[in-house]
Amino acid sequence: MMPYFKFNYFGVDTSLVIAVIIGIGFGFALERGGFGNARILAAQFYFYNMRVLKVMLTAIVTAMLGLFYFSWIGWLDLSLVYMTDTFIVPQILGGLILGVGFVVGGYCPGTSVVSASTGRYDGMIYFAGIFFGIFIFGEMFPILENFYNSTPMGRVTLPDFLGLSYGMVVFLVVAMALGAFAAAEWGEKVRFRITGRIKE
Amino acid sequence: MSELAKPKPYSNPYVVGVGLGLVLLAAYLIMGRGLGASSAPSTVVAVVVNKIAPEHTVNNNFYKDYIGDGTTNPLKDWIIFEVIGVAIGGFLSGSLAHRIKGKVEKGPNISVKMRLTYAFIGGTLMGFGAKLARGCTSGQALTGGAVLNLGSWAFMFAVFGGGYLAAYFIRRQWL
Secondary structure, three states, X not given: OEOHHHHOOOOHHHHHHHHHHXXXXXXXXXXXXXXXXXXXXXXXXXXXXXXXXXXXXHHHHHHHHHHHHHXXXXXXXXXXXXXXXXXXXXXXXHHHHHHHHHHHHOOOHHHHHHHHHOOEHHHHHHHHHHHHHHHHHHHHHHHHHHHHOOXXXXXXXXXXXXXXXXXXXXXXXXXXXXXXXXXXXXXXXXXXXXHOOXXX | OOOOOOOOOOOOHHHHHHHHHHHHXXXXXXXXXXXXXXXXXXXXXXXXXXXXXXXXXXXXXXHHHHHOOOOOOOOOOHHHHHHHXXXXXXXXXXXXXXXXXXXXXXXXXXXXXXXXXXHHHHHHHHHHXXXXXXXXXXXXXXXXXXXXXXXXXXXXXXXXXXHHHHHHHHHHHHO
């Protein structure tokens, strides 16, 4: 049965080797996508280049369909898959701050690692900034703790929240993604016609 | 020799997306968890603060959470090893495509000094925001998105909202 680790197919030390291998795949994919480059990532927010949206949504859809399939044929126990509890208000506020940091700094944490390891100085400085931001958060935590733990909703999925079946939500997400891809392709063309800017 | 070779163009985003999705799926099927990034620096920060001022971390639940109860080494952490892999994987891919280069990525209308200042400020905001949201674009948006986690989807829309709101004010950096 999957997930293998939860059924003790191997121990913690092996899991760390697997972590490095999975990380290599993750970093390789991010670099292939152009995400070691802040200009590509920032272009998403000016509608010049919608790569961030395309790669992210494709990845989410791929993994979501895979999880749905393996759970449906009975090979995977989805309830053993780790999921963070939802604390809706702090998560939305955190997301807004993070989004601002994304466009100001040009990266997110994972992409800044790739940027730094491919020689980009802005990625290295950005990565250092993350440590500083976490340190500030840690120092402020006694003041923030109440807010951090506010609006708890537990382990809750979109199907739970919307009162729809898992398969129906999977279908809706796929439909939404296809719509977003069509809009992104169209938007890039329109943007190109207006500005004459070549997308990278 | 890679210095002389021309950098290859980036790959098709949909192909990359499927590849990234399969990596994420593999993490779920093998480990029962998804990908992550920001908890690696979090663990390091907590360990360093604990080394310098142990009495300071005792009453702080945030640091305590990352340091653990002392039975295991906090640095022997899955995400730390995964992030080391991310650096290796990025370097491998960049090397194969001749894209390794010591440079600063920025728009034409901003100085290197200002770009690096923004990079640090952006990283700081990112670190703070990721902790408040219990994860970053990897650990929440991507990983939680695939298991249809409500908080992750709300977070993802907030990230794009925050990015588009701030984009206008920071446009000189990129355009």
